Amino acid sequence: MQPIREWFSASAIEKLKIGVKNFPKYRNKIRARAKRDAYKFRDVPSRGCKGFVREYHISSLPENVQASILIKLSRQNPSIAAKPRQKKYCRETLWAWFGKRTDALRDEATRRLNAILLVNKLIDGDIGITQARELAASEIGVDPTSIWRWQERVKGYHRHDWWPALCPKYIGRQVTAKFSHEAWEFFKSHYLHESKPNYSTSYHVTKDAARANGWKPPSIDAVKNRLWREIPTLVRVLRRDGEKAVLMTFPPQERDKTKLKAMEWINGDGFTHKVYVRFPGGETRKAVTWFFQDIHSNV
Numbered sequence: 581m582q583p584i585r586e587w588f589s590a591s592a593i594e595k596l597k598i599g600v601k602n603f604p605k606y607r608n609k610i611r612a613r614a615k616r617d618a619y620k621f622r623d624v625p626s627r628g629c630k631g632f633v634r635e636y637h638i639s640s641l642p643e644n645v646q647a648s649i650l651i652k653l654s655r656q657n658p659s660i661a662a663k664p665r666q667k668k669y670c671r672e673t674l675w676a677w678f679g680k681r682t683d684a685l686r687d688e689a690t691r692r693l694n695a696i697l698l699v700n701k702l703i704d705g706d707i708g709i710t711q712a713r714e715l716a717a718s719e720i721g722v723d724p725t726s727i728w729r730w731q732e733r734v735k736g737y738h739r740h741d742w743w744p745a746l747c748p749k750y751i752g753r754q755v756t757a758k759f760s761h762e763a764w765e766f767f768k769s770h771y772l773h774e775s776k777p778n779y780s781t782s783y784h785v786t787k788d789a790a791r792a793n794g795w796k797p798p799s800i801d802a803v804k805n806r807l808w809r810e811i812p813t814l815v816r817v818l819r820r821d822g823e824k825a826v827l828m829t830f831p832p833q834e835r836d837k838t839k840l841k842a843m844e845w846i847n848g849d850g851f852t853h854k855v856y857v858r859f860p861g862g863e864t865r866k867a868v869t870w871f872f873q874d875i876h877s878n879v
Contacts, residue, residue, distance in 0.1 A: 587622065587635040588649070590614070598648040614640075616778040618800055647725040650732075671741060678744030689747040692730045695720050696742065699727060759806065763795035767803060768811070772819035779804065837876055845875040 590607040597605075604610050611634070614621065619640035623632040638646055678686070695716050702712035713724040730746055737745045766789050771782035783800050790797045797803065807816075818826050850870045857867040873879065 586638050587624075588638060589633050589635045591633075593636075593649070596649060596652045598645060598652060600642070600645050600648050603642065603645050615780055618778075618780045618783070618804065620801075644723065644725045647728050669737070669741075671738075674741060674744050678747055681747055685747050689743055691720060692746040693743050695722070695727050696730055696734065696746075699731070759798050759802070760790070760795035762793065763790045763797045764806075766790075766795075767797070767807075771807070772811070772816065774820065774822065776820045779807075840876040842876050843874055847873045847875050 590610040593610055594605065594607045599605075604613055613619075614636050617640075620637040621634050621640075622637075623634050625631075626633045638649060641649070678689075681689075698716040698719065699709070699712045702715055703709055707715070710724075713727045717724040717727055734742045734745050763786055767782055767786040770785055771777060771779065777785075780800070783797075783803055786803075787797055789795070814826055848870060850868045853867045853869065855867065856864055858864045
């Protein structure tokens, strides 16, 4: 069985035509996204010509992009997925570890197991695997790629051991890398700015300032993890995109008209025509037509 590739150039990602929404299709924009989001990369000698090619590690890509790439590769080369991986594990140890997990983690494992079993049931009913994942995802409220990852996770496990195998492997709070308070405050002031600098730029500017002031900034990944862990999403959106962007993160309000009576509330709106009209009083201006609507009946 051939190993699955871990490194991909922007050109290779473009050729796969992954078709993921909100992810660029063309190599130049993929490189720009990689630079903006600080993807893990390496430079390897180019084949057939001088110079180097930059490749990005698959773990740096968004999860739905990772899933699409792996699915594309498995379709192009069936040998990648033809033979299931045989995991070597001790059932007693696995179940003993599972028994020590919290109720919340076991409930999450149950939810994942039910999703996989639902997909299998739909497939047995002559529904394609992609559609089955989409239906199951809609039923439990997750993305179809999450179900795909859970299915990959239980490969090589006996069916009776899927439940503990699906339990999230949370390890609690990890040790935070050493980070000077001054460097952290400098990074936040630069990154959380309305000019919206990309993450990599803010990190390198902070690194230069740290070198000049004797601060201690950790690695780029450690800074990224701390940013995502300590700065709430809404705070990042507010500082970088403004209040309107924050409002756009909330679901739209839905009007409930069940308690209203006919003609109790009236909605009005005016439309200004692009023609000038001379009114009886002698005034000449653009005409405005007003429309009124009964909210209860929408008439």
